[in-house]
Amino acid sequence: MTSRFSRRSFMGTTAAAAFVAASMPRGAFAAGPDFLTIGGGPSGGVFGIVGTAIASMLSQIFPDSIIDVQPGGSGPNLLRVGAGKADLGITSANNALDAWEGRDPATPESPVRNVRGMMTLMQSAIQIWVDARSDIRTLEDLRGKQVSAGQPGQTSWLVFENLLAAAGMTPGDIEANGGKLHPLSWAESQEALSNGQLDAVMWLSLWPHPTILQNETVRPMRTLSFDGAVLEKFLGESGGGFERVTLPAGLFGGQDEPAETVGTNTILFAKADMPDDIAYDIVKQLWENREDLYAAHSLLKHMTEETVGKGMVVPVHPGARKYFEEQDIAVGDSALGT
Template sequence: MTPRKSYAALTFTFAATLLALLVFAIIQSSRTTELKLSAGQQGGVYIPVAESIARLIQQEDEDIEIEILESDGSAANAIRLSKGECQLALLQNDTPGDDTIRSLVPLQTGALHFLARKDAKIRSLGQLEGKRVGVGLPTSGSHRLVTELLRHFEVDLNRIDLKPLTIQEASEQLKAGKIDAILMMIGLKTEVIDQVIATGQVEFVPIGRHAGPGSVIEGFRLTNPFVDPWLIPRYSYAMPHGDLPGVPEEAIPTLAIRSILVARRDVPDPVARQITQLVIENRNRLTQMHRDVSLLEDGLDSSRFQYPLHPGATQYYNRNEPGFLLRYAEVIGLAASLLFTAYGMIRTGRRWLLQRQKDRIDAYYSELNRLQDHMLKPLSLEQVQGVEVQLQRIRSTALNLLSKERLLPDESFRIFQTLLAEASAQARAKRQEAPTDTDGPDGD
């Protein structure tokens, strides 16, 4: 194949590859991303929040479709993420999981609701012994946290009738008197809890005496670092009879955990960034859809997350930070100056080296020219042999310098070889013409 044909084939291959990549990029950009978001139980806060987020994202970006999945709670969601059964989920920040999980957006804060029937006479965690208590399903984050809390306060779990119930089931059984208390992580103003309180048959029970420094919750945090002391505000829930503005009458010390919108780490970075951006920048709309997301923040302390941020979310949160070039402008400027200086020195050194090589080959040109001029004169055989020795020396020296790269195999060197060959031929011809020792006036 001729060079021209090879070049044409290479150009065609490159163009075809570029076109294929362009078509692939167009197809990929037009594809709809389908995601499954594992939420929570009916009657809880996770499903309404998840539905609000999904509705917002699909209104703002038609290329992202989100399907909401019911689940038994945070622990079940973490398992689904690990198995790849969903790509997004809502988790309590303290939920155990594996390295497939990445954080996107902090959402609402869930508070531990300790509600007891007034006739049960329960005033503390220690008085739960012998009582029937709804603590959430075994696959919920609430169930695990409550059992750890009871152990921390040295409450004998074998002496409590712990009921694995959904929020809806626990609320109904508490109203019906089938259980004595609820101990669950629940978002403030959850509707089913509001309905239970509206009966006037239940009351809040505090966790410790206060939620400030040195509280019992601070001690619990030593082994559960993602838990925060919290106060259920006064009058969070309305009273139905109008004789009081609401309950509780005083702020109730308890503990709280942030809920997090998380993703699998294999969710593409652009998709994760888009979801993070849409949720954060439309938090006012989300608040109108569901009040629990009113605690959304634009900034965040990622050290308060159990799971590392998804790279796509990191890109969004760092959007206002100076870029790499701006942050390291001085260092880059110094490096550029040093590189330009080094480049200039290398160019100067190269020019000097090339000049030395040129000067060296020019010296050989001069030597060959001198020898050729010398052979224009009548020479004896001995003188011709001396010229041939000098030519051989020049040839050997030049080849030695060439092997050491002190001469370049360029056009100047090829001219030198031509001149050397001409001088050698001239010397051979001169040797044939030179008189020998037997030649003379009487030699015939």
């Protein structure tokens, strides 16, 4: 396991997560590692909240371990675990596939293949949010509008470019006739959408994201539904790690009809060389106490017996596979590395 850690980071994480050793019998678990580093996300964000919850739960079975949660994100977490600077991380399945194949966030010279899937936590989907009263109904309707899709180089920006290409469009089409594709952060994008400065925000996002629900205190929101032919072209040309998803009517206050889109899974992954017994115990603890995860964030309630072992894209860790098979939980196999 990792042997380097920031004590300042650890102390802050300890206070935030309130690590308290539980009274469960230690004999049921393998001896814990000296250090366990988890790649989460920015403070207050979903990945950060989930990473902290996981750390708190693992401290109950590894009370003598120093558990450190680091800020990161889908790409940075893959790079850190791949480089041996973290033991566990949270990422999106499409990012994991890109890293494996030497695309963003990895370099072609350094594909990240020494990672293994542990469990699927929740699902993200390509979403373009607009005021429910807007006349924007299709990608074509974004021409001449004020739009944000994150910042150049970020996952959402790249996915948006690929989605536009599947529809025969480019960012330049949006910027015709006074439109603009604004390179804004998540917080900036959502604030501008809420106050009417933006007509639309596109993001590869968890659903239903709490920020979008919060925006509805100002204006009703809905997300666009995409043409089936466009989605199939996206999946065929640049959709590795994605699958068709239907977002239900009523997801947002202004969502009167289902929205057809594509999505990817958010997964917990580990170093390939994590001992099998440690990986087994981690998955066992998180799954058997999943109500604690559900309580940490409402988006985790979508993790079920039907989803937890599937859709990780990268090979599943042998320790995780052993646990799932003992519980008769279906495990999705990966063609990578075979």
